Amino acid sequence: MGVNNECPPSCCTGDEILCVGIPCPIDIVLLGLELTVELPCIRVSSNGELTDDQIQQLIGVLEGVLGNLNGLFGTEE
DSSP states (O other): OOOOOOOOOOOSSSHHHHHHEEEEEEEEEEEEEEEEEEEEEEEOOOSSSOOHHHHHHHHHHHHHHHHHHHHHHHHOO
């Protein structure tokens, strides 16, 4: 796996509802297979005020996304 010490700046600007910026690839070895995961930006933003129903729907979606990421990268004990 190659080593690159320079990463571009994060995509997050600070005005998002949620922003996760991982500008550099992540090297993972799974069962002896070298993988590179590139996930430059997950961004959730809105142009206006969200209703309570929209907020609850958004929370449900984010819980699902974060739960799936934990399932991919988390460890079970």
